[in-house]
Amino acid sequence: MAERVEHSNNPIEILKAKSQMGAAYPKRCMSDSDWTDFERKCMVRALEVAQQGVGQVSPNPPVGCVLARDGEIIAEGWHDHLGDLHAEQAAIADAEARGVATQGATAFVTLEPCNHHGRTPPCTEALLWAGINRVVIAAEDVNPTVRGGGIACLKRAGIEVAQGLLEAEAREQMRAFMHWCERRRPIVILKAALDCNGNVDSTEGDPARFTSEESLDKVHQLRRECDAVLVGVNTVIRDDPKLTVRRVDLGKGHQPLRVVLDRRLRTPVNSEMVVDEEETLVLHCEGEGTSLECETILMPPLFSSSDEGVDLVQLLDLLGDREIQRLLVEGGPDVWARFLSDDLVDEAYIFHSNIDLGKGLRGGITSKILEDAGLIISSSDVVGVDRLEHWKRA
Numbered sequence: 001m002a003e004r005v006e007h008s009n010n011p012i013e014i015l016k017a018k019s020q021m022g023a024a025y026p027k028r029c030m031s032d033s034d035w036t037d038f039e040r041k042c043m044v045r046a047l048e049v050a051q052q053g054v055g056q057v058s059p060n061p062p063v064g065c066v067l068a069r070d071g072e073i074i075a076e077g078w079h080d081h082l083g084d085l086h087a088e089q090a091a092i093a094d095a096e097a098r099g100v101a102t103q104g105a106t107a108f109v110t111l112e113p114c115n116h117h118g119r120t121p122p123c124t125e126a127l128l129w130a131g132i133n134r135v136v137i138a139a140e141d142v143n144p145t146v147r148g149g150g151i152a153c154l155k156r157a158g159i160e161v162a163q164g165l166l167e168a169e170a171r172e173q174m175r176a177f178m179h180w181c182e183r184r185r186p187i188v189i190l191k192a193a194l195d196c197n198g199n200v201d202s203t204e205g206d207p208a209r210f211t212s213e214e215s216l217d218k219v220h221q222l223r224r225e226c227d228a229v230l231v232g233v234n235t236v237i238r239d240d241p242k243l244t245v246r247r248v249d250l251g252k253g254h255q256p257l258r259v260v261l262d263r264r265l266r267t268p269v270n271s272e273m274v275v276d277e278e279e280t281l282v283l284h285c286e287g288e289g290t291s292l293e294c295e296t297i298l299m300p301p302l303f304s305s306s307d308e309g310v311d312l313v314q315l316l317d318l319l320g321d322r323e324i325q326r327l328l329v330e331g332g333p334d335v336w337a338r339f340l341s342d343d344l345v346d347e348a349y350i351f352h353s354n355i356d357l358g359k360g361l362r363g364g365i366t367s368k369i370l371e372d373a374g375l376i377i378s379s380s381d382v383v384g385v386d387r388l389e390h391w392k393r394a
């Protein structure tokens, strides 16, 4: 069986831990009393293997599939990277590789199988070809190209279809995809690191890192799971960051698009993000004929003066059009404040360090400000010597 990938705040890990402790499954699933323990076990495993596609398959969702017969799991598969087999196809290929017949098996799949030709042939065809006679689905696909079509197609072919098993967990795992399908905008994840006084940088010396190695690893993991990373121009001028994924394996995923909010086009032409190989997009409201060697877009706001900068909703629409489903807002304080005051933040990761930066720049991130922006704390964990708070939309 495939190795499991660790992932903090992972609903599947939480679910598994609960089931190991003998605790009840979430209420919604308990009320769906028709499911057997074995069926739940199969879908937990399908969700677990799906996790391996996180950060690798966007703009597709991470999907997992388990094939079972006679009370036993006989094969499993997941959508591993963009352009690769879909989960159902991967599970059928796994069965073939093991020399196990799929005829008469049940497929447990975390998302409704597709029934259209996209980057791969339809999964419904693969399931029919494999002789699957029952399909259990966690969540219906909200993508307009599928939405119910896969289920209808399977039913027409005489396959028994059941749906809704661990649906909440599946929807949580595919949250960014679902959000993007419904609104054509990315979810916004804010990341900030604060010293013991709530400052983000020293105002006296050169910029210096003050969080633990483990926290840095976590930041790179977050970048790996996001399609784009955004900063304000002052951060580019002060820190000259790369904003790439380096400390964790990128696998078959791609580096996130770097986005700079730069109203007056002050980004230095020799900034790391401008001169390196990866993609950077600078959005500005004034100035033309830039010599920046990266993509720039003049984007004066539609309904206010250019002084107020790029309209953030227009920005999210633009990124959504580029199939960006998860946007990581890395700062600094001015940019965080704008996203928070417009209630545009869906999640926040706040790293608290014990280090005192001395005279410093205020981060402007407090529990009150996060709560006022509609967020509630979901966890507080030790990461190295730091404390990491995870906040989520209430």
Ligand SMILES: NC(=O)c1ccc[n+]([C@@H]2O[C@H](COP(=O)([O-])OP(=O)(O)OC[C@H]3O[C@@H](n4cnc5c(N)ncnc54)[C@H](OP(=O)(O)O)[C@@H]3O)[C@@H](O)[C@H]2O)c1
Residues within 6 Å of the ligand: 191, 192, 193, 194, 199, 200, 201, 207, 231, 232, 233, 234, 235, 236, 238, 239, 261, 262, 263, 264, 265, 266, 283, 284, 285, 308, 309, 310, 311, 312, 330, 331, 332, 333, 334, 335, 336, 338, 361
């Ligand atoms: N500890 C951490 O987690 C962390 C993370 C990142 C940065 N930092 C630190 O934060 C400091 C920089 O933060 P900061 O608050 O001064 O600045 P910032 O947030 O990096 O950048 C703010 C600037 O970006 C431009 N901008 C912001 N929103 C815009 C919009 N909607 N459209 C167009 N342009 C927009 C504006 O430029 P104009 O003024 O030209 O209008 C604004 O002054 C640095 O010291 C950096 O080291 C710390």
